[in-house]
Every structure is written in structure tokens, then in C-alpha cells.
Amino acid sequence: xxxxxxxxxxxxxxxxxxxxxxxxxxxxxxxxxxxxxxxxxxxxxxxxxxxxxxxxxxxxxxxxxxxxxxxxxxxxxxxxxxxxxxxxxxxxxxxxxxxxxx
Amino acid sequence: xxxxxxxxxxxxxxxxxxxxxxxxxxxxxxxxxxxxxxxxxxxxxxxxxxxxxxxxxxxxxxxxxxxxxxxxxxxxxxxxxxxxxxxxxxxxxxxxxxxxxxxxxxxxxxxxxxxxxxxxxxxxxxxxxxxxxxxxxxxxxxxxxxxxxxxxxxxx
Amino acid sequence: xxxxxxxxxxxxxxxxxxxxxxxxxxxxxxxxxxxxxxxxxxxxxxxxxxxxxxxxxxxxxxxxxxxxxxxxxxxxxxxxxxxxxxxxxxxxxxxxxxxxxxxxxxxxxxxxxxxxxxxxxxxxxxxxxxxxxxxxxxxxxxxxxxxxxxxxxxxxxxxxxxxxxxxxxxxxxxxxxxxxxxxxxxxxxxxxxxxxxxxxxxxxxxxxxxxxxxxxxxxxxxxxxxxxxxxxxxxxxxxxxxxxxxxxxxxxxxxxxxxxxxxxxxxxxxxxxxxxxxxxxxxxxxxxxxxxxxxxxxxxxxxxxxxxxxxxxxxxxxxxxxxxxxxxxxxxxxxxxxxxxxxxxxxxxxxxxxxxxxxxxxxxxxxxxxxxxxxxxxxxxxxxxxxxxxxxxxxxxxxxxxxxxxxxxxxxxxxxxxxxxxxxxxxxxxxxxxxxxxxxxxxxxxxxxxxxxxxxxxxxxxxxxxxxxxxxxxxxxxxxxxxxxxxxxxxxxxxxxxxxxxxxxxxxxxxxxxxxxxxxxxxxxxxxxxxxxxxxxxxxxxxxxxxxxxxxxxxxxxxxxxxxxxxxxxxxxxxxxxxxxxxxxxxxxxxxxxxxxxxxxxxxxxxxxxxxxxxxxxxxxxxxxxxxxxxxxxxxxxxxxxxxxxxxxxxxxxxxxxxxxxxxxxx
Numbered sequence: 053x054x055x056x057x058x059x060x061x062x063x064x065x066x067x068x069x070x071x072x073x074x075x076x077x078x079x080x081x082x083x084x085x086x087x088x089x090x091x092x093x094x095x096x097x098x099x100x101x102x103x104x105x106x107x108x109x110x111x112x113x114x115x116x117x118x119x120x121x122x123x124x125x126x127x128x129x130x131x132x133x134x135x136x137x138x139x140x141x142x143x144x145x146x147x148x149x150x151x152x153x154x
Numbered sequence: 155x156x157x158x159x160x161x162x163x164x165x166x167x168x169x170x171x172x173x174x175x176x177x178x179x180x181x182x183x184x185x186x187x188x189x190x191x192x193x194x195x196x197x198x199x200x201x202x203x204x205x206x207x208x209x210x211x212x213x214x215x216x217x218x219x220x221x222x223x224x225x226x227x228x229x230x231x232x233x234x235x236x237x238x239x240x241x242x243x244x245x246x247x248x249x250x251x252x253x254x255x256x257x258x259x260x261x262x263x264x265x266x267x268x269x270x271x272x273x274x275x276x277x278x279x280x281x282x283x284x285x286x287x288x289x290x291x292x293x294x295x296x297x298x299x300x301x302x303x304x305x306x307x308x309x310x
Numbered sequence: 311x312x313x314x315x316x317x318x319x320x321x322x323x324x325x326x327x328x329x330x331x332x333x334x335x336x337x338x339x340x341x342x343x344x345x346x347x348x349x350x351x352x353x354x355x356x357x358x359x360x361x362x363x364x365x366x367x368x369x370x371x372x373x374x375x376x377x378x379x380x381x382x383x384x385x386x387x388x389x390x391x392x393x394x395x396x397x398x399x400x401x402x403x404x405x406x407x408x409x410x411x412x413x414x415x416x417x418x419x420x421x422x423x424x425x426x427x428x429x430x431x432x433x434x435x436x437x438x439x440x441x442x443x444x445x446x447x448x449x450x451x452x453x454x455x456x457x458x459x460x461x462x463x464x465x466x467x468x469x470x471x472x473x474x475x476x477x478x479x480x481x482x483x484x485x486x487x488x489x490x491x492x493x494x495x496x497x498x499x500x501x502x503x504x505x506x507x508x509x510x511x512x513x514x515x516x517x518x519x520x521x522x523x524x525x526x527x528x529x530x531x532x533x534x535x536x537x538x539x540x541x542x543x544x545x546x547x548x549x550x551x552x553x554x555x556x557x558x559x560x561x562x563x564x565x566x567x568x569x570x571x572x573x574x575x576x577x578x579x580x581x582x583x584x585x586x587x588x589x590x591x592x593x594x595x596x597x598x599x600x601x602x603x604x605x606x607x608x609x610x611x612x613x614x615x616x617x618x619x620x621x622x623x624x625x626x627x628x629x630x631x632x633x634x635x636x637x638x639x640x641x642x643x644x645x646x647x648x649x650x651x652x653x654x655x656x657x658x659x660x661x662x663x664x665x666x667x668x669x670x671x672x673x674x675x676x677x678x679x680x681x682x683x684x685x686x687x688x689x690x691x692x693x694x695x696x697x698x699x700x701x702x703x704x705x706x707x708x709x710x711x712x713x714x715x716x717x718x719x720x721x722x723x724x725x726x727x728x729x730x731x732x733x734x735x736x737x738x739x740x741x742x743x744x745x746x747x748x749x750x751x752x753x754x755x756x757x758x759x760x761x762x763x764x765x766x767x768x769x770x771x772x773x774x775x776x777x778x779x780x781x782x783x784x785x786x787x788x789x790x791x792x793x794x795x796x797x798x799x800x801x802x803x804x805x806x807x808x809x810x811x812x813x814x815x816x817x818x819x820x821x822x823x824x825x826x827x828x829x830x831x832x833x834x835x836x837x838x839x840x841x842x843x844x845x846x847x848x849x850x851x852x853x854x855x856x857x858x859x860x861x862x863x864x865x866x867x868x869x870x871x872x873x874x875x876x877x878x879x880x881x882x883x884x885x886x887x888x889x890x891x892x893x894x895x896x897x898x899x900x901x902x903x904x905x906x907x908x909x910x911x912x913x914x915x916x917x918x919x920x921x922x923x924x925x926x927x928x929x930x931x932x933x934x935x936x937x938x939x940x941x942x943x944x945x946x947x948x949x950x951x952x953x954x955x956x957x958x959x960x961x962x963x964x965x966x967x968x969x970x971x972x973x974x975x976x977x
Contacts, residue, residue: 054160054200056265062164062197064256066171068249071965073175075245075958079234081225083957085187086175092194092214103201104265110278113270114286116206117279120213121290125297127218131225132304138229139307145235146956153955244962251969 059100066093080137080144084130088123095119160200167193178233180226188219202269205276313360314396317415320357320425321465321478323350324432328458335450343450344440347457351433354464358422358429365422365844368394372843395419395534397470416470416533420666420845424467424599427670430825431591431677432460438681438818439583441811442688446581452492456587459485463592467599472521472531475600479517479564482593483510489588490580502576509573513563517600520556523549537606551611557604558617565597565650568624572905574647578639582684585639590646591677595669598653602669605662615742618658622738622745622752625651627902629755633762634890634898636775637693638683641763645719646676648752649727652734655749661737663842667833668730670841674826675718675726681819682712685811686767691802695763696885699772704808709768711819716764718826720757721870723863726830733833733842736862750869757873765881773885775801835859 066089073086095116102112134144141148167190174186191214198207225231237245279287327350335343371388395418402413417425436456443452462485466478491503525531527545535541542550561567566574577589588594601608601617608614628648635641649672656665685708690698702709718725721732731753738746810816833841890898900906952963 054156054267058160058164059197059201060256062167064253065168067256068252069168069171069175071248071252072245074961075248076237076241077175077234078237078241079180079231081222081229081231082175082180082183082234085183085222088187088214088218089171089174089190092191095210096194096197099198099201099203099206103203103267103270110270110275110282113203113206113275114279114283117209117275118286118290120209121294124213124218125293127221128297128301129304131221132301134225135228135305144229144231146958149957150955153950153953241958244958248962248965251965255972 056100056104059104060097063093063097063100066090066096078146080134080146080149081131083146084127084134087130088127091119091123091126095123156200160197163193163196163200167197178236180231180234181223183234184219184222184226187222188215191215191218200267202267203275205270205272208272313357313364314398314417316357317361317396317417317468318398320354320361320429321461321468323354323357324457324461324464326350328454328461331450331454331457335454338450341440341444341449343453344436344443347453348433348436348440350457351429351436351460354460355426355429355433358426358464361417362422362426365394365396365417365419367391368396369419369844370394374838374843377843395421397534399470411471411473411531413474414470414532415468417468418534418845420599420602421467423666423670423841423845424595425464427673427829428460428463428467428592431673431822432456432463432587434818434821434825435583435587435591435677435681437821438586438684438815439581441813441815442583442684443581448492452489452581455485455489455492456583459489459588459593463596466596470533472524472533472536474531475533475603476517476521479560479596479600480514482588482596483507483514483564486510486577486588486593489584490577492580492584496579498576499579502573502579506573506577509570510563513560513570516556516559516563520553520560523553523556527553533603536604542606542610545607545610547611549611550607551613554604554608554611554613555616558601558608558613558620561597561601561654562620563597564600565594565654566624566647567597567620567651567654568627569904569908571624571628571647572901572908575640575643575901578637578643582639582680582687585643586677586680586684589643590680591673594646594650595653595673598650598657598665598669601654601657602662602666605657608657614658614660616658617654618738618742618745621651621654621656621658622742622748623651624648625655625752626748626755627651629752629759631898631901632755632759634895636696638686638695638698638763638767639680639693641695641759642676642679642683645679645756645759648756649676649719651752652731652749655738655745656734659734659737659741659745661734663845664730664733664737666845667842668727668734671718671726671730671826671829671833674822674829675715678711678715678819678822678826679719681815681822682708682715685815685819686712686808688811688815689808691806691808692800694775694801695767696775697772697801698767699802699808700769701808702768705810707810707816708819711816711823712768713764714823715826716760718830720760720874721753721866722757722874723867724830724834724836726826728863728866729830729834732859732862732866735866736859739862750865753866754869754873757870758877761874761877762881765878766885769882770885772802 070086070088070090070093073089074083077083077086098112098119099116102110102116137149138144170186170190170193174183174190177183177186191210195207195210195215198204198210327347331338331343331347338346368391370386370390373385373387376385376387395416397417398415400413403410436453439452439456443449446452459482462478462481466475466482469475469478487503487507490506491499493499521531524536527549528535528541545553559570563570574589574594578585580589608617625648628644628651632641632644632648635644649668653665653668653672656662656668685705686698686701687693689705689708690701692698714725718727721728723729735746735749735753738749829841831837833839897903
């Protein structure tokens with residue numbers, strides 16, 4: 053029998069993988085992809101809690117939907133910024149934008 | 155049956171997610187990500203929410219990987235350099251920390267999945283959540299305009 | 311409706327004229343702004359003459375024979391009207407129904423006479439300016455300033471409340487500043503206006519302190535109240551002396567008395583009508599008027615001798631310096647300082663009415679002289695008397711009117727100055743014999759420099775001015791100007807023929823000449839001391855039968871004739887005589903180095919504390935600032951390593967922050 057705990061554990065693992073990716077990736081596009089994983093983990097958690105616990109079957113689902121929306125918006129802006137980084141620095145790695153340091 | 159399906163899906167989700175954050179080839183990473191999201195759409199079906207599954211499939215499993223591939227090509231990012239050792243350590247630490255966050259929730263074993271039809275979701279979305287829905291549409295519009303303005307090649 | 315009830319229009323009309331000219335003056339064509347201002351002053355003059363008539367009808371009459379006999383108790387021949395002195399009062403600055411400082415117009419005989427004097431002098435100076443200022447840039451502005459000045463002066467004279475006197479006094483100071491610097495493109499004018507403003511402002515501090523102290527003592531600012539016995543009884547002798555002297559300091563500043571006279575000579579940078587109006591006839595007389603109003607207090611405080619000494623010394627000092635000058639306006643400026651000194655001398659030796667008489671007479675004849683000099687400058691295109699070419703021939707009207715003013719100044723009978731000055735000298739002879747001698751000496755020099763001026767300017771042909779070439783005229787250290795910054799006054803163009811001035815200007819000169827004669831006779835014993843008995847106040851020892859004054863008259867006339875004769879003898883023969891040693895001329899030209907002394911001494915005095923403050927600033931304030939900077943430098947040298955520039959590190963910080971919150975209990 054599948055339980056809520058299964059889904060939440062999976063969500064947590066995905067979250068851990070996403071965090072690992074954010075911290076280890078050096079290509080900025082890959083970093084944004086990792087962020088996508090993080091957001092999907094969160095959406096999955098919302099959707100599963102909604103399916104198991106929410107009698108109105110509504111709020112969690114809507115939240116998951118909005119997370120997808122926000123992820124799409126974030127990604128499009130992020131990519132546009134990366135495009136500019138590429139134009140000015142010739143690469144989209146963390147070294148390229150590492151000049152703002154104390 | 156559903157437990158088997160869950161385990162199968164979850165295993166592949168994890169494998170491809172790990173692949174997506176570790177492989178050196180950017181194109182491979184993007185494809186792994188697409189597969190991960192596609193599998194998550196399957197998980198949504200398991201959760202009895204075909205509407206979410208469809209949206210996940212269309213947006214996260216299709217549109218976003220395609221956009222990612224475009225940006226990979228436009229920035230000529232073939233590979234991602236390997237992580238520095240301190241980054242690996244930090245990443246593992248962070249992953250462990252995330253698991254600590256979720257640790258307390260794993261035990262909730264009971265409960266029944268209640269399926270929700272796309273119709274119910276849609277009606278709710280346009281009644282109780284009308285305002286957030288509209289705000290989300292404005293957000294998307296802003297993101298679109300912003301992305302166009304940011305990515306536009308400046309004169310001179 | 312009597313003129314008394316209309317009296318508030320007297321200061322109000324020119325103030326409205328000022329507003330009108332400031333707002334619309336630039337769009338008025340040609341000379342019309344000048345004519346409008348003159349018309350306003352004409353109305354004011356009519357109102358003030360009407361007021362004077364009302365006052366003469368209402369004032370108490372005196373039996374002259376009893377007064378002359380010294381029998382003051384029985385001298386009252388006709389009781390004054392019950393509402394005299396007139397008093398108009400409005401509520402002002404009312405706080406919960408209690409008038410804090412009531413707005414009072416107080417019209418006694420002195421106020422009415424001086425109001426009429428100011429209005430008339432101002433009227434003729436306005437008239438004169440129409441022609442004199444023609445072609446000047448900012449022509450309407452000039453008349454706007456004159457209007458506001460007239461308003462302030464009239465308000466000052468009519469104010470029944472010292473607080474309002476102070477307000478009007480300050481407006482006058484402002485207008486003096488603006489008008490001295492009217493030709494603001496000249497550096498000397500800029501410096502002169504600053505000098506005048508700072509000097510008089512410094513002195514005004516005395517007025518304010520005196521007034522506040524007075525308020526603490528008697529609880530009001532009322533002018534009439536101050537003269538009453540009950541009020542004076544409230545004030546101790548010491549306090550009365552202190553308050554009186556404080557106010558007297560302000561009067562010294564305004565009336566250019568030694569050692570605060572330094573600004574008046576430089577004030578001649580203003581256009582000539584300004585000099586006539588403000589720095590000869592009206593504003594400088596305000597100091598005398600104010601001292602006259604505080605006379606009861608000074609008497610009570612027993613410090614009149616200070617006033618007398620300051621006045622006498624100034625009278626002599628200025629009269630001695632005047633012959634060393636070639637600029638006609640500067641000679642007249644010294645003469646003004648000297649004559650104001652006479653007025654203070656008169657006040658100081660109990661000759662209150664004589665001093666007020668001299669104030670009025672001087673206002674008219676000095677305005678006449680200044681306007682005459684303006685006419686000379688206008689015609690001859692120079693201010694230097696040596697460069698003026700036989701003006702008697704070319705400018706007869708100016709010459710004869712100027713002569714009337716000059717004879718009045720010298721004190722030759724029967725002109726105005728003779729009657730008033732001799733009354734002052736007589737009072738001095740009675741009460742302070744040494745000061746009487748000082749006054750007589752000053753009278754000698756007065757006649758001397760006046761005759762010198764007339765002979766050289768009007769009778770002698772033009773010659774290269776000896777002063778312009780001389781080394782001591784280079785630069786003006788007392789104005790903080792280097793040798794190249796002080797522009798010499800322009801010489802007339804080659805072959806310039808002097809010409810008589812226009813009709814308005816001549817009309818103004820004639821009117822003032824007649825007025826100065828009239829005022830002189832009005833106050834003279836020949837016509838029964840009409841003016842003096844009108845303004846009569848308290849003890850009046852100077853009122854003596856003409857026979858008793860005869861010795862004084864003869865002495866005064868002889869002294870004046872001696873001075874005039876010596877000057878005429880020397881300068882008719884050779885305008886450059888007497889050839890004084892260079893050091894003496896230089897010293898006189900440099901005003902006995904007083905201005906330089908003040909400039910340097912006050913400068914050093916002002917700088918001394920700044921040195922201390924500078925050290926404090928450098929070693930305390932700056933050190934603290936440096937310490938703060940150093941501390942943040944040290945802190946940042948550690949903290950800056952947090953800012954690695956690697957986003958992964960920032961993400962880690964975020965995570966650690968979240969962990970800290972989790973561990974800390976925020977869930």
C-alpha cells in the first residue's frame with residue numbers, strides 16, 4: 053500500500069539531489085536545472101499531501117500548479133539573464149561571474 | 155500494484171535526477187531532467203490527479219527541456235566542469251540537511267488517495283482561486299516580457 | 311475725517327507703492343515709475359502736512375515770555391486738546407484676547423514735525439531722482455526701494471511702540487544696504503554695502519538688548535509710557551544707564567557716530583539721491599530721533615555726558631577730516647557725520663529741543679546740498695571738485711541753491727544752521743564749557759571745508775585732480791580691496807562742458823532751499839521759537855531771549871566767517887594750497903587709519919577663536935572620524951572574504967541560515 057510517507061520520502065530525496073546539484077554544478081544552466089528539480093520536489097510534496105490529507109482536494113493541487121507556473125517564469129528569466137552573461141563574458145560558468153568578490 | 159508502480163517510478167526518478175545533476179554532458183543532463191519530470195508526471199497519475207500529470211508533462215517534461223536545450227546550444231555549453239572538492243562536500247552536507255528536514259514526515263503511513271478529476275480542479279481554480287490564478291497569468295506575462303527585453307540584442 | 315485718523319496711510323501708501331513698483335515696475339514705460347512714486351510721496355506729503363496742522367491746532371500753547379523768563383509752571387497759555395498726543399491703537403499679536411504687542415501710532419508734536427520733514431524731503435528727492443536716475447538700469451527698482459525706505463522711515467517716526475520702531479529700523483537698515491549697493495556691479499559698492507550693513511547690524515544689537523532689558527524692567531514697549539514719571543520710578547539708575555547706553559550704541563551706528571562712523575563714507579557708493587535721502591536727511595537722523603525718544607531714560611540714568619562727548623568728538627573729528635577730500639560726496643558725508651555729532655552734543659547738554667531743531671534744519675539743508683552735488687555730478691560728469699570747471703558759470707541754479715545750503719551748513723545768519731547750531735552751542739556753553747570749545751572749533755572747520763568745496767568746484771577752472779595721482783588713494787584696504795580692484799572715479803571726458811540739470815531737478819533744489827530757510831526761521835527767536843515751543847518737552851534751558859544769545863551769535867558767526875575767510879583766501883589764490891605734508895594728507899585720507907585698524911583688529915579678534923576651533927576640529931573631531939573609518943576598515947578586511955563571488959558559496963550560506971533557523975526552533 054502506498055502511503056504519504058513514501059511520497060514525502062521521495063520528495064525529500066529529490067530535494068537533496070537538487071540541493072547537491074545547485075551546490076556542485078559549475079555551469080549556470082545546470083544550476084538552473086537543479087533548481088527545477090528542487091521546485092518539482094516541492095510540487096510533488098504539495099500534491100501528495102493534498103491527495104492523502106486534504107478533504108477539499110483543492111489547495112495542495114493548486115499550489116503544485118502554481119509552483120509549475122513560477123518555475124516556468126523563473127527559468128525563462130534566468131535563461132534570459134544567462135544569455136546576457138554569455139554575451140558579456142563569453143561563458144556561463146561560475147568563474148565567469150565570479151568577479152564580484154570582496 | 156500501485157506500490158510496485160510507485161517503487162519503479164521512484165527508482166527511475168531518483169536515478170535520472172542524480173544523472174541530471176552529475177553528468178558532465180549538458181545535453182545528457184537536460185535529457186535526464188526531461189525523463190525525471192516525465193516520470194514525476196506518472197507519479198501524479200498515481201496520486202489520482204490526471205490534470206497535474208498533464209500539465210507536468212506539457213510544461214516540465216516538454217517545454218522546459220526544449221528551452222534548456224536551446225540555451226545550451228546558444229551558449230555553447232557542451233559540458234559542465236566537474237565540481238571542486240569543497241563543492242562536493244557542501245553538496246553532500248546540504249543533501250543530508252534536506253533529508254533531516256524531511257525525516258520527521260516519513261512515518262505518516264495511513265490515509266487513502268482520493269482521486270480528483272480535472273473538472274473539479276478547473277472549477278475550483280476558476281472560483282475559489284480565481285485571484286491567484288489571474289495573478290499567475292500576470293506573472294507569466296511579466297516573465298515573458300522581461301525575458302524578451304533581457305534577451306534582446308542591444309543596439310550598438 | 312481728520313488727518314489724524316488717516317495717519318496710518320502715511321507709512322502704508324509708500325509701502326503699497328513699493329509693492330506696485332516691484333510687481334509691475336518693469337512693464338511701466340520710461341520715467342512713469344518715477345512719477346508714480348513721486349505722486350505717492352506727494353499724497354503722503356499732503357497727509358503729513360495736514361497731520362502737522364491738526365497737531366499744531368491741538369498742541370498746548372506756551373506763553374513765550376514766561377518760558378523765556380524761566381517760569382515754566384505758569385508758561386502754559388493754552389491747554390492742549392484732551393486727546394493730544396494722538397494715539398491710534400490696534401490689536402496685534404493677540405494671544406487669547408490679550409494684545410501682546412499692540413500696534414500703536416503715537417503722534418506728538420515731534421513725531422508730526424519729523425513726519426512732515428521726512429515726507430517733504432522724500433518727495434523732493436523722489437522728484438530729483440526722476441531726472442537724475444534716468445537711463446539707469448533697474449530704474450523702477452530704484453524707486454521701489456526709495457518707496458519702501460520712505461515707508462519704513464515714516465513708520466519708525468510714527469511708531470508708538472519701540473518694538474515697531476525696531477522693525478522699521480531694521481527695514482531701513484536693509485534698504486540702506488540695498489541702495490548703497492544699487493550699482494552692484496562696482497566692487498567698491500558691494501564692499502561698501504556689506505560694511506554698512508555689518509557695522510549698523512552690530513550696533514543694532516544694542517537696540518535689541520536694550521529693548522528686551524527695558525521690557526524686563528517695565529513690561530511693555532510703549533514709547534509714551536517711557537517718558538512718564540511713574541515708569542521711570544520703576545527703573546533704577548544703573549539699569550536706566552545701561553538700557554539707555556545700549557540703545558545709544560544703536561543710534562551711534564545708525565547716525566554714524568565715532569567710532570561707528572566708518573560705514574557712512576563708503577556708503578557714498580550709492581547713487582546721489584540715496585545719499586541725500588538715507589545718508590544725510592532721514593535715516594541717519596533716525597539715530598538722533600531715537601536718542602531723543604530715550605532722552606528721559608538717559609537723563610534718569612545720568613549718562614547724558616556720554617552722549618555729549620561722543621557727539622562733540624565726532625563733530626570735530628569729521629570736520630577736521632573733511633578738508634582732505636576731493637570727492638564732493640565724501641566731503642558732504644564727513645559734514646553729515648559732523649552735523650549729527652552736533653545733534654548728539656545738543657542732546658547731551660540738555661538741549662533736547664535744540665537738537666531736534668538742528669535735526670530738522672540739517673535734514674533740509676543737507677538734502678539740498680546732496681541733491682546739489684548730484685546736480686553738479688550730473689552736469690560735470692565727475693565727483694572730483696578739482697575736475698569741475700567753473701560750475702557757477704554753467705550751472706547758476708545749482709550754484710545759488712547750493713550756496714543757500716552751504717551757508718546754512720556753515721552757520722551764517724540768517725540761514726537755518728545758524729539758528730539751530732547756535733542754540734546747541736549755547737546749551738553746551740552753559741553745561742560743558744570744554745565741549746563748547748570743541749563745538750566752536752568744529753564750526754570753524756565746517757566753514758573752512760564748505761568754502762573750500764565751493765571755491766574749487768564752482769569758481770575755479772578744471773585741473774588735473776591731485777588726489778587721483780597720489781599714492782594714498784590707491785586701493786582701499788578698509789574695504790578689503792587691492793590696488794587694482796578699486797576703480798577710480800571716472801574723470802569727465804575730454805572737452806566736456808558742464809550743463810545745467812533738468813527742470814524737475816532744479817525744482818527739487820529750489821523747494822528744498824526754500825524749506826530749509828522756512829524751517830530755520832520757524833525755530834529762530836526772530837519768530838518766537840515757534841518750532842521749539844511746539845515740540846517743547848520738559849525743561850528747556852536753551853530758550854532764551856535773543857538778546858541773551860547775542861554774544862553766542864556773534865561768536866559763532868565770527869568763527870564761521872574766520873573759517874570761510876581762510877579757505878576763500880587760500881583756495882582762491884591756489885586751489886592746491888595749503889600743501890600739507892604727505893604723511894598728514896595720507897593719514898587724513900585714510901581716515902586716521904581707523905578703518906584699517908578696525909578691519910585688522912576685528913579680523914584678528916574674529917580669527918583667534920577659529921584657531922582653537924581648528925585644533926579641536928583636527929585633533930578631536932577628525933580623529934574620531936578617522937577612528938570610525940579605521941575600525942570599519944579592519945572589520946571589512948575580515949568580512950570581505952565572505953563575499954567570495956561564487957554563487958555556490960552564497961547558496962550554502964542560505965542553507966546554513968535555514969539550518970540555523972531550524973535548529974533555533976523556527977519551524
